[in-house]
Amino acid sequence: MVEAYDALLDRAMANITNRESSGERFEIPIASVSVIGARTIVHNFAEIVDRLNRDPQHVLKYLAKEMATAGSFEGGKGYFQGRFSRDTVNRLIGVYSNRFVICPxxxxxxxxxxxxxxxxxxxxxxxxxxxxxxxx
Ligand SMILES: [Zn+2]
Structure with a gap:
């Protein structure tokens, strides 16, 4: 049973490695943003954070700070108080990536x-x- 688990884990790790090393271009998913009432929702926040390979709370905190608002991460989505455009959100994710993810x-x-x-x-x-x- 232990062996089977280890094999499974090895395979899982191999998949992760393959995914990260495949392709030379690093593409962050474009944020899917909608404004509902006085809130801005980033629908694919979890996917973006996963690609960035960073703590969701750290990404959230950075974006919220840059937009001078409050944010929360619930059910894979990012929520921000206030109305922000898709361009603003995507630009800030790009800034985050350059600052905290991409090797200079x-x-x-x-x-x-x-x-x-x-x-x-x-x-x-x-x-x-x-x-x-x-x-x-
Ligand atoms: Zn490097």
Whole structure:
């Protein structure tokens, strides 16, 4: 039983690796945005965050801060107080990606965030670069 589980896990890991390393272009899904009443909903928020490979709460917090509003993540969707255009949301996701995901040295997205005391670093799995991230 344990072996079967391990094999399954290996296969799952292999799939993840394949998905991340396939193709040279890093494309973030375009945010599907609608405004209902005084709220803006990002329908495919979970999909975007998954592609960015970052904590949904971190992405949410960043977007909310940039839009000077409050946000929440519920059932795979992102909710923001106020009315924001699709362009605004997509632009900010692009900014987030450049800042917290894309390696500034080799421009690849195969990175992870490493925290040391109060500093955050973007560590690139592709080229090994370690860049500091401004977290203001
Ligand atoms: Zn790199």
């Amino acid at each position: 040295v080799c421009k690849r997205p195969d990175t992870r965030v490493e925290k040391k005391e109060r500093l955050s670093f973007l560590v690139c799995e592709a080229c090994g670069a370690r860049s500091s991230i401004l977290t203001t």
